[in-house]
Amino acid sequence: MRIVAVCGVGVGTSAILKGNAERALDRLGLTADVTASDLAGVREAAADAQVVLTSTELADRVREALGRTWAEIIEVENYFDVEEIGRKLDASLG
Amino acid sequence: MTLPPLPDDAIVLRAEVADWRDAVRAAGHALARSGATMPGYADRMIDVLEEFGAYIVIAPGLALAHARPGPDVRRSGLSVVTLAEPVAFGHPHNDPVRVVLGLAVSSAEEHVASVADLANVFNERDATDRIADAATPAEVRRVLRVAGEGRPATDAAGAPS
Numbered sequence: 001m002r003i004v005a006v007c008g009v010g011v012g013t014s015a016i017l018k019g020n021a022e023r024a025l026d027r028l029g030l031t032a033d034v035t036a037s038d039l040a041g042v043r044e045a046a047a048d049a050q051v052v053l054t055s056t057e058l059a060d061r062v063r064e065a066l067g068r069t070w071a072e073i074i075e076v077e078n079y080f081d082v083e084e085i086g087r088k089l090d091a092s093l094g
Numbered sequence: 095m096t097l098p099p100l101p102d103d104a105i106v107l108r109a110e111v112a113d114w115r116d117a118v119r120a121a122g123h124a125l126a127r128s129g130a131t132m133p134g135y136a137d138r139m140i141d142v143l144e145e146f147g148a149y150i151v152i153a154p155g156l157a158l159a160h161a162r163p164g165p166d167v168r169r170s171g172l173s174v175v176t177l178a179e180p181v182a183f184g185h186p187h188n189d190p191v192r193v194v195l196g197l198a199v200s201s202a203e204e205h206v207a208s209v210a211d212l213a214n215v216f217n218e219r220d221a222t223d224r225i226a227d228a229a230t231p232a233e234v235r236r237v238l239r240v241a242g243e244g245r246p247a248t249d250a251a252g253a254p255s
Contacts, residue, residue, distance in 0.1 A: 008146030011202045012160040015209035016152060020217070039146070056186065057149035077187045079152040080216045 001032040001093070002049040004071075006062055010038025016079045017053050024086035030093060039065055046071050051092055055079070096207040097172060100240045104128035104173040104196075105231040114148075114183040114191070115140055118159045120175045121196030130171020131198045135161060139196065143183070151185035156222045158212070160197040163205070170208065171198045174234050176226050192226040215239060 005021060007014035014036035021034050037045035039058065042065050046052050049071045054062045056075040063073060074088045104124045111117045122136020138161035143150060151157045173196035180190035195212070199205035215221050215238055228234045235242055 008142055008149060009160070009162045011162060011199060011205040012158055012197060012209055013150060013152050015205060016158075016213045016216075019210040019213040023217075055149040055152075057147045061146070078154065080213065080219075081153075082217065 003032045003034045003051045004046045004049045005036050006042045006054040020082050024082045097211045097240045098170040100172050100235055101128050101242050102231045106175045108178040109175050110178050117194050121159045121173050121194045124173035125171050125196045125198050132166040135166045148183040148185040151183045151188040154188045155192040157191045157194045163200055167198045167200050193222050
């Protein structure tokens with residue numbers, strides 16, 4: 001399973017999202033390959049991904065950048081809320 | 095520990111700012127003052143917000159200002175600005191902002207590791223409040239679990255400057 005965490009420039013907030021998504025998956029007993037990407041590279045990065053994680057703020061831009069996709073886009077409000085991330089990942093993957 | 099050091103120069107406590115631009119600029123000034131970046135990096139951090147919106151407000155009260163690596167980054171650096179009065183960044187859930195972190199990195203690979211360390215700190219729910227309420231730079235460093243000096247100590251005597 002592949003998950004892509006996306007932010008605007010791909011070096012800051014997406015890294016936090018990646019780290020906390022891995023924590024959340026761990027708690028759920030799931031394993032996945034989580035990578036960080038910027039908006040410009042998300043189409044390529046998410047080509048074989050099941051889930052794209054991003055902030056509510058960026059979700060529309062991410063949808064636009066992805067175009068038609070199989071991946072589900074999950075919007076995260078608080079990047080440090082591992083429970084929120086876990087709940088949303090569980091709903092999507094479970 | 096992969097987070098860059100956080101010298102006193104890189105910390106501004108209870109800054110008076112008019113708006114989010116001022117707040118990000120203060121974080122940029124602090125990065126430049128500590129020697130991590132050139133002054134122009136502040137404008138690039140503002141550009142990120144203007145281009146992508148307030149998504150850098152990653153948790154209630156906390157903004158992570160940053161830009162891509164570039165020639166205006168001398169070395170990786172971190173700065174912290176706490177605000178005397180919280181300001182709105184335009185985030186639907188996490189406004190108003192009380193603490194602005196400024197982050198500069200010289201390469202993307204390095205950045206991911208640094209930021210993962212920040213995630214460890216802020217997974218503690220009260221970390222932002224503890225930084226916002228800090229009265230001294232040492233308290234800020236304690237919450238972030240970072241060192242004060244990273245450079246070889248040319249002014250190791252700690253003489254006031």
